[in-house]
Amino acid sequence: MKNPPSIRQELLRSLFRSLVLLYAAGSLVIFFIVQEAIERRTNELLRQKLRNFAEDTRVFPEDMPGRDFGPGMVFHDFFDWEYGQLFNNKGEPLKTSAALKGSTLPFRIVQERTIPVENMTLPDGRPGRVGFLSFRPKTHRRRAHEFRNMPPPPQSSPPPPVHLSVAIPVGDERLTLRILAFTLLSTGVVLGAAVYFIVRYQVEKSYRPVEDLVDLTNTIQPDQLSLRLPVDEVPVELSPLVGQFNTLLDRLETAFIRERSFSANIGHEIRTPLTELAALLGNAVEDLKLDEPEESPEEVYSDANEICQHMNRLIEVISSIHQAESGRALVSVAKVDPCSVLQDVLALQEAAGEGIEIRDRRKPELREIDTDEILLKAIFQNLVSNAIRHSRSGTPIICKLENKEDGGFHFEITNTPENDLESADLQRISEPFWQKDSSHTDQDNFGLGLSLVEKYAELIEAKTAYFLKNGKFVASLQVPDLSDMEDFEDAGVS
Amino acid sequence: MRILYVEDSQLLRKNVTSALKRAGFAVDTAADGEEGLNLALTGAYDVMILDVMLPKVDGLTILAQVRKAEIDSAVLMLSARVTTADRVQGLNLGADDYLVKPFQLEELIARIHALNRRRYGLNGNHVEIGKLSVDLNAQRVFVDNKEISLRPREFEILQYLVCRSGSVVSRSEILEHVYDQAADLKSNAIDVAICTARKKLSEAGSDANIRTIPRRGYLIESEDSQPASL
Numbered sequence: 001m002k003n004p005p006s007i008r009q010e011l012l013r014s015l016f017r018s019l020v021l022l023y024a025a026g027s028l029v030i031f032f033i034v035q036e037a038i039e040r041r042t043n044e045l046l047r048q049k050l051r052n053f054a055e056d057t058r059v060f061p062e063d064m065p066g067r068d069f070g071p072g073m074v075f076h077d078f079f080d081w082e083y084g085q086l087f088n089n090k091g092e093p094l095k096t097s098a099a100l101k102g103s104t105l106p107f108r109i110v111q112e113r114t115i116p117v118e119n120m121t122l123p124d125g126r127p128g129r130v131g132f133l134s135f136r137p138k139t140h141r142r143r144a145h146e147f148r149n150m151p152p153p154p155q156s157s158p159p160p161p162v163h164l165s166v167a168i169p170v171g172d173e174r175l176t177l178r179i180l181a182f183t184l185l186s187t188g189v190v191l192g193a194a195v196y197f198i199v200r201y202q203v204e205k206s207y208r209p210v211e212d213l214v215d216l217t218n219t220i221q222p223d224q225l226s227l228r229l230p231v232d233e234v235p236v237e238l239s240p241l242v243g244q245f246n247t248l249l250d251r252l253e254t255a256f257i258r259e260r261s262f263s264a265n266i267g268h269e270i271r272t273p274l275t276e277l278a279a280l281l282g283n284a285v286e287d288l289k290l291d292e293p294e295e296s297p298e299e300v301y302s303d304a305n306e307i308c309q310h311m312n313r314l315i316e317v318i319s320s321i322h323q324a325e326s327g328r329a330l331v332s333v334a335k336v337d338p339c340s341v342l343q344d345v346l347a348l349q350e351a352a353g354e355g356i357e358i359r360d361r362r363k364p365e366l367r368e369i370d371t372d373e374i375l376l377k378a379i380f381q382n383l384v385s386n387a388i389r390h391s392r393s394g395t396p397i398i399c400k401l402e403n404k405e406d407g408g409f410h411f412e413i414t415n416t417p418e419n420d421l422e423s424a425d426l427q428r429i430s431e432p433f434w435q436k437d438s439s440h441t442d443q444d445n446f447g448l449g450l451s452l453v454e455k456y457a458e459l460i461e462a463k464t465a466y467f468l469k470n471g472k473f474v475a476s477l478q479v480p481d482l483s484d485m486e487d488f489e490d491a492g493v494s
Numbered sequence: 495m496r497i498l499y500v501e502d503s504q505l506l507r508k509n510v511t512s513a514l515k516r517a518g519f520a521v522d523t524a525a526d527g528e529e530g531l532n533l534a535l536t537g538a539y540d541v542m543i544l545d546v547m548l549p550k551v552d553g554l555t556i557l558a559q560v561r562k563a564e565i566d567s568a569v570l571m572l573s574a575r576v577t578t579a580d581r582v583q584g585l586n587l588g589a590d591d592y593l594v595k596p597f598q599l600e601e602l603i604a605r606i607h608a609l610n611r612r613r614y615g616l617n618g619n620h621v622e623i624g625k626l627s628v629d630l631n632a633q634r635v636f637v638d639n640k641e642i643s644l645r646p647r648e649f650e651i652l653q654y655l656v657c658r659s660g661s662v663v664s665r666s667e668i669l670e671h672v673y674d675q676a677a678d679l680k681s682n683a684i685d686v687a688i689c690t691a692r693k694k695l696s697e698a699g700s701d702a703n704i705r706t707i708p709r710r711g712y713l714i715e716s717e718d719s720q721p722a723s724l
Contacts, residue, residue, distance in 0.1 A: 264577070268547075271574035272503060274596035279509035282599040286516060294512060303505055 008207050015199045020192055027184040034180055038173050042129060047115040050133040050166050053084065057137040059159040083122060083130075083167040089160060105165040108132040112161075122167060127174055130167040137162055209235050213242065225253040258431070265447075269314050273307045280304055317448045324455030331459050333482050336373045338409050339366045342401055345380040366403055370483035375456045380411070382449040383475050387415040390473070407481035417473045426466050430454045450475075495610055495654065496520040496671045498539040500530030500556065501572070502548050510543075513599040518633045518650055519606065520674035527551025534560050538670035539567045541609050543602075546573035546584065554587055561588035568609035572597075607631055614657040621656040624716035626695065626702035628656045637698035647672075648691040651684065655704060655714040664711035688712060 078084040078097035085105040086095040093104065103123040110116055110132045122128035137159055213234060220227050228249060229242045284300045287293035295303075387397045395416035403409050421429075430450040450466075457464050457477065465476040497519045501507040507523050514521045522537060524530035527548035534542055534556055542560065544553035557569055571584040574595040581592045590612070591605055607619065607630060619631040627636040633649055635642050644652060650672045655663055668684050692704045701717045 264575070267576065268574040271576075271595040272506070275574075276503055276505045276509070278596050279506055279513065279599055283509045283512050286513065307505065 007210075008203055011207075012200055012203045015203065016196055019195050019199065020188075023188055023191060023195075027188060031177070031181060031184060035177050038176060042168070042170055042173050043117050043131070046117055046129060046131040046166065046168050047133075049082075049168070050115050050131045050164055053078075053164055053166065054133055054135040054137070057086075057135075057162070057164075059137050059139050083128070085165050087163040087165070089163070091163075094162060105130055105167055106132075107163060107165060108134075109163055110134050119170070120167060122169055126169045126171050128167045128169045130165055133164045133166075134161055135164065136160070209238060213238060217245070220249070222256075225249060225256055261431075266314075266318060270311065273311050273314075277304060277307050280307070317452060321448065321452055321455055324452070324459060331372045331375065333370050333372055335368045336371050336376060337366070337368050338371075338376065338401060338411070338479070341373060341377050342380055342399065342411070345377060345384055346399065348381070366401060366409060369408060369479070369481040371460050371479060371481070375460050376479065379453050379456050379462070379477065382453045383411075383413050383477065386449045386453075387413050387473075387475070390418050391415040392418050404478065407483075408479050411477040411479065412474060414469070414472050414474045416471065421468060421473055423468065426468065429466050430464070453477075495540045495606075495650075495657075496522070496538065496674060497606065498522050498524070498530070498533050498537060498542045498567075500524045500527065500534075500543070500548060500553065501545045502526060503545075510599065510602065513603065514606070517603045517606075518646065518653065520650070520672055520677070522675045525549075527553065527556055531556045531559055534565070534567075535563055537675075538667075540613060540671060541568045541570060541606050543570045543572055543606075544589075546571060546575060546580070554584060557584070557587045557589055568613050570602075570605060570609060604631075610657070616657065621659070623656060623659055623714060624701035626656075626700045626716075628653060630657075637695065637700040640698060642694055642698045644691060644694060645687075647683075647687050648694070651687050652691050652704075652714075655712060659714050662707050662711045662713045667711070 078095070078099075081099055082097045083099050083105060084095075084097040085093050085100065085107075087107045088094055089109070091107045096104070100123055106118075106120065108116070112134055115131050115133050117129050117131045120128055120130045139159060213229065216229055228246045231239055231242050231246065234242050280300060280303050284295065284297075287295060287300075384397075384399070391397055398414045400412040400414075401409060430453070453475075454464060456462075461480050461482065463478040465478075467474050467476070495518070497514055499507065499511060499514065499521055501510065501523070502525055504525070507525065511521045511523050519541075522533055522539070524533055528550040530544065530548065530553075531551050542556075544556055546553040548556075553571060553573070557571065560567065560569065568590045569588065570591040570593060571589045572593050572595060573580060573584070576594050581594075584592050590609055593602060593605060610616075610630075611618070616630075619629060621628045621630065625638045627639075628634075629636075630653060633653075635644055635649065635652065651668060654668060654672050665684055688704055688706075695702065695704070702714055703717055705713045705715070707713055
């Protein structure tokens with residue numbers, strides 16, 4: 001499966017792309033606004049020119065002498081540099097400006113008071129814009145001095161409409177727009193390059209804490225699991241991630257230490273009997289050279305057998321823990337009478353615990369619950385034997401068993417510990433191989449009993465607790481009725 | 495040579511003690527740290543073998559207490575802990591050697607011999623005084639390359655004397671370093687053993703002589719090196 005693209009590249013690309021698009025959009029908007037403004041201004045100039053021309057155009061009375069235009073002719077004239085043409089209704093030019101040099105402008109009959117404009121190419125080849133205006137020219141009013149020697153003019157019909165076309169060059173306008181476009185484009189290129197480097201720098205800068213974190217993470221080797229990432233020194237966005245990572249490291253380190261300690265303890269537990277065996281056999285071989293051996297072969301065999309049985313018990317306990325941990329221990333739920341299970345265990349353990357009084361305070365009205373009888377028995381055995389093994393001589397052990405309101409039952413076993421247990425010891429008491437007195441005087445005590453209790457309790461959803469009460473050690477067990485637990489049935493455990 | 499062996503495993507204690515005794519060492523044992531510490535502080539041991547994990551008082555604490563009391567016995571730590579940190583901890587506390595379980599008895603005995611050699615400034619397992627040659631490892635005695643037969647106790651006394659050749663060894667020192675606590679001693683047991691050994695050496699033509707220094711003890715030396723009078 002392909003990895004998603006690099007965050008840094010993606011960030012750089014998207015930021016750069018966004019900024020470029022933003023600039024391009026801004027430039028286009030600026031360009032069109034300027035273009036619109038220039039065109040509007042040019043058009044307004046053109047329209048104003050047309051309006052002025054129409055305003056200044058007059059039709060002379062027919063009897064007005066001394067005029068070059070003759071009767072009925074308009075009196076206004078174009079300037080030489082202007083492109084203008086005046087048409088009658090038939091589109092015949094009435095007047096043409098000199099600048100047109102014989103060519104004609106487009107002719108349009110348009111509604112009065114509207115002045116449409118359109119682009120065109122001027123006769124000299126330059127780009128231009130032409131405006132159209134249809135209007136009725138005003139009749140020239142005689143002034144007072146003109147009436148002195150003349151009869152009053154007859155009433156004549158209003159003059160027919162004329163159609164004016166005036167064009168102006170727009171080359172400057174186009175040039176301005178081209179300069180603007182070029183400026184925007186070249187600025188865009190320069191800005192783009194600058195923006196690219198700025199964005200890249202900012203992205204690198206923003207990404208640096210992540211890189212530092214990665215570098216720091218890379219320095220953590222399996223033998224340096226005590227290292228932690230500095231939560232206070234990373235940006236606030238990374239703090240939760242770093243916190244989680246540190247929590248994972250905590251758990252990993254704890255697991256590593258536990259695993260290493262477990263392996264070391266197994267090694268330790270096996271090395272001692274191996275040494276015993278080696279010493280036993282070494283002596284036995286030396287004994288063979290003697291006429292009167294110190295130990296008979298039967299004694300040697302008995303001792304070797306005892307060592308092997310001890311090792312076998314260790315392997316069985318470790319195997320049980322491993323099975324429980326890996327979920328391979330089969331849980332078989334059926335109706336179980338906890339009272340009779342405890343009675344069996346106590347009968348067995350009383351024989352083993354010589355000189356120790358076990359006060360049985362079971363409540364006789366205990367009801368049956370759904371749980372695994374074998375696991376429950378193993379838990380009882382380990383708790384009771386643990387209490388017997390570690391009780392001060394001459395002190396009683398008290399067992400309590402009672403129903404709980406939620407359907408399960410509560411078991412509690414109290415003993416006076418041989419060694420002075422402290423509160424700190426309680427946190428480690430169920431660790432594999434942990435013993436207050438770490439020696440190996442007791443061949444059957446590996447320090448695995450309470451670890452096994454924990455594992456088995458997990459399998460039947462039971463809860464354990466260990467605490468000190470008035471100098472006495474109390475092991476408490478809450479066992480639920482598994483028939484009430486849907487989750488347990490759903491887990492498919494038989 | 496007298497050894498203190500502190501080990502809580504009864505089977506191991508029994509077998510190792512048996513092997514050490516067979517190798518010619520006088521061995522006192524203790525089953526827990528408390529008893530071991532008591533013996534270590536009161537007895538005169540050439541070598542102490544301490545298990546690290548012991549009931550009541552652990553081996554490292556015993557070692558620390560021994561060194562604190564300025565007892566110069568060689569100390570060999572025994573442990574099933576194999577990490578370098580464990581060994582370094584033991585050696586730093588003043589142990590002379592560290593042996594990891596499981597071990598071979600031969601190795602343990604060889605290491606004890608090595609500690610003894612270091613303790614008495616010997617170069618090898620053979621000690622020669624004139625024509626007398628003592629093989630400390632094999633527990634054999636030769637005079638002019640001819641082996642002479644000594645009883646275990648006679649050999650142990652001779653061994654201690656040759657290790658300390660050139661020095662006068664008192665009876666109490668012999669008692670402390672050659673006999674273990676369980677030895678059933680008669681009042682003249684040392685004198686008798688020395689007398690017998692002296693006679694056997696003399697008969698074999700040895701020029702090394704065990705001399706009695708009045709009110710001080712015994713001294714083994716070659717006749718050539720003997721002064722006209724002491």
